[in-house]
Amino acid sequence: MPEAGEALLEIEHVGKRFAALAALDDVSLSVAAGEIHGLLGENGAGKSTLCNIVFGVHQADAGAMRLGGLPYLPTGPADALRCGVAMVHQHFSLVPDLSVVDNLLLGQARGLLRRRAFAAKVVRLSEEFGLAVRPEARVHDLSVGERQRVEIVKCLMRRPRLLVLDEPTAVLLPAEIDGLLQVCDRVAASGCGIVLVTHKLAEIRRTAHRVTVLRFGRVVAQSSAPSVEIDRLVRAMVDRDISAAVRPTPVPHDAISATSHSPNALAAQASEVVLRVTRLGSRDADGVRRLDGVDFQVRRGEIVGIAGVEGNGQSELVAVLSGMSESDHGGFEVGGETMTNRPPKVLTAAGVGVVPEDRHREGCVPAMSLAHNLALGRLASYRKRFGLVDRAALMADARRRMQEFDIRAGHAESPFASLSGGNQQKAVLARELTLPGLRLLVAAQPTRGLDVGAVEAIYTHIRAAARAGVAVLLSSSEFDELLAVADRLLVMYRGRVMGECTAGTADRARIGAWMAGHAA
Amino acid sequence: MTAVASLRLAFAGRPALLLPIGSVVVALLCGLGLIVAVGVPLQDAIAAFADGAWGSAYSVGASLNRAVALALVGLGFIVAHRANLTNVGGEGQIAIGGMASTALCLYGGAATLPGPLAWIVPLGAATLAGGAWSAIAGVLKVRVGTNEVISTLLLSFIAVWMLYGSVQSTSLLRQPMTNSATLPESLEIPANTQVPALIDGLDMPLHSGAAVLLALAIIVTVLLQRSLFGLRLRAVGLNPMAARRAGMPIATTIVLAMFIAGAFAGLAGGFMLQGEQFALKARFPSGYGLDGLVVGLLARGSVKGVLASALLFGFLRSGGISMELSANVPSAIVLIIQGLVVLLLAGSAWWLERAVRH
């Protein structure tokens, strides 16, 4: 075990490619024993890939790693665990129908299971590090925060030398985050090195000893005094124009023009209500309440943004509004007609367009052609005699959309999957925006994982739609983008709207409080 | 699903010819090797095979009849498979079709119908019956989420035993028992309910089912490639969530797809009864459902593939029987070849997708 302060993990010029995409390029960093090292970057920057390489899930194509001074080349998670490297994953890997004890025993026990003795050991360990867990509870009964604690205990039981936490704060509240950081402090104090992966710098600035910032698979900034240099680091992370070198220019945000006091917003006050949501409630498949009395309205030409920590009901709200999920009380109206629990077909006919959070799951059929995907939802309108499809008309419409929305593809018949992420999203947006009789556009995380050009295009089209009188509901975890585009902001916490304000009068402190569940 | 995985799917959707042809060739070579291994002179075996498969107008006709039945089952299979539904109940659906057809021909008054209706109506009944039987699996999938492989398999066993039971009892379909040696089968169906030969005069038992098959093949091709229903099948099969969001009638599509699969198999049963066998026997389906399934798998979604595979297995079967009779090669060799084809296809389909990825 190296002395505190000695290099524990050294990553040297590591590179990784997936087909044509360079996920990582010449990444170097080091973590010392007892150090908390923050790994920062936006979605798609390569953080998860790097963690997976450290944990052995993937193997690097270039470069090398050293652990405790010796070459480190894990062939898989089992190998990494044996070397003393443990990882708390972003998407929890617990078996839902087993108890906490059983989940902790998985992979650790041999032969007969000694559940009671193990449970006692678990309780001792959790007290040592300040992690409250209930050994006998079944995992699917636990809250998200509790499940994460179980995952952490699972790692700590192996007394690792290096602990990697992949986006642990993404689903936690500010108070829970404090608890997590205290745990990190204690673990680091015991001599373990920690890699803390996140895209929210503000939350960990006080804990991390050193920080590395990734952007498009490359290291763009590093710091040994993160709390002092935080501005430089924020810019490095968020600046979309910067390539490899660090340029201290002010935050550009060119993609979104700062028209927060648009004439639309003021005029919208007087215009009709398109979407009226009244005490909307819903439960998930396990019976857990996800929406708890949501109330708000969206008017013609208005852009309303929904902000909040992910996992507070935003996804469920979009699911209910798009007809993919049922609500169990309350309801919503579109243009005065009740639309609660009506099937997607009825919603589309009523003029509701949806750009879903995960377009591959419900927004498109990747194996079908671009043209077919552009016509998804209105294929019946191309019907000829005998139930045949008017291909000529379908193709012509597709080509027109490609031009209007600048969707770059080989041709209209190319498989949808062959388009880049940005063009796919443009296509989905194009389809929804050209819905005949469009009254309401619901868009969830529309710019996630996209590059500058695509982001700019998406928001241009959304703003154009609003100007044309479409009511827009925008759910996004990119708070700064919301601030720049939306006329009004709603903050969701635990399935209800905690607070509302216009973008112009947004007070970050107040909004932060709402996000944490404190009514202002 | 990442873009890479979707690309995989896109390429797998277009059937590569190399794969099915390669699998068949390898399997056939193994079969030939096996013949040599057991000491049967290859020329004798091949001569016997050729004689049985296409040696006379009669054998050609018989082989083609078989191919027609297999192709019908295969066509139904690929329509359902388009929506990612796997119908393994062909055997049972054939049985249901055969029962419906027999019942109508003998006791349902079909013989009293004028002209071609005498044999068309029972065929229609066989089609509807087979479709309804298979639609049960579709309804179960939609309502309860039951895996259609399991449900069609169970329904198939039930139907086959229903057939067995129906020819055991004179109150059902069994012929009147004159003595204790009377076989458990139905009476022979009246001449006017039998499907007429395709070409009169030739000593070839090929029945008009061949013409019907060709017409249906064209219809299915158009259906899959150019119709709205075909697009819906594809969308539902590839991404049911997106299909739902797009407002497609998912439940109807699934049930209809299963209905079509069973209907085609039921029609095959009708042709088998009214075109070849003329009486319902206990072992009526005689493995055609399984063969049809293999045809469907081998075709990898293409109508031309179904026709080609059906021809292959139709002739393979006849040739195999003849090899057993004349050249002392057990006809089970055909089963070995079929099994190898299925396994080679299944194993290498993944390899194809993987090779495409890189």
Add this chain to the structure above:
Amino acid sequence: MDGGWLALTGLFAGSSIRLAMPMLYGALGELVSERAGVLNLSIEGMMLTGAFAGAMGSLATGQPLLGLVIAVAAVLPIALLQAWLSVTLHANQIVTGIGINILVLGGTTFAYRELLGNRSRVQIPGLDSWQPAGLADLPLIGPALFQQNALVYVALGAALAIALVLRYTALGLAIHAAGTEPTALDKSGGSVRRIRYGAVVFAGVMSALGGAFLSLGDIHTFTEGMTNGAGYLALVGVIFGNWRTGRTVLACLFFGAATALQFQLPALGVPAPTALLIMLPYVMALLAVAGLVGRQSPPPALTQAYLP
């Protein structure tokens, strides 16, 4: 009179157990396989392999026990093939199962014809019955119920062992994880691949024993395709047993009883609707998968290839 009924009941119970055995072996093996996430439609083929290899082995060596060993040895390559196709190549598990069944049916028929010509129903040295002390001497029901051959007791012992392993050992936990949330197993350092391979091989061995029971234990001969759907019934047993060991055993015994009735009823002078009785297990399983007999809870990762 009462004595007569008791004897008949004993006979009936004994027959039910005997007839349930091949299904039970297959079902126990399939249970473990499915709990680990692999749907194994090739149980029928593996059973037939065991029946054939066991019979031929016993015939060749004159020793039924050696025949058993050969049966198990013969099924190993088949089981490994199924595992390789399903787990490593991620092939469609249903298609590979059916393919193996066809191949084995053809292969065993072909081999049988070649080895023994047209002499069907060759008598082969079979396994004798084994009586647990005292129980076989119970009046009336003793001889019928407890004069089973040793394989019956092995099956029941295996069922108990499986239930205990699944519940109380690390292996059982790993199997459960492989079939429910394979990612969890992988990220805990376990090997999904090894567990699934092992489960499929186990299913193969059990099926082979079940097949050998048919040819060596029960009928003492081999006929082509003699499993005649018993492998599919094993699958049905697992479905009806809702993937729990105890319930699966009961389901198989029930199916055995239905089969026994086919022979018992005519002996009593009652005209048996044979077809209905044969159909019964399938109808019951259909009702089960239709959700009409309580909620079905298959392992969530069943048939899903694990791609880390």
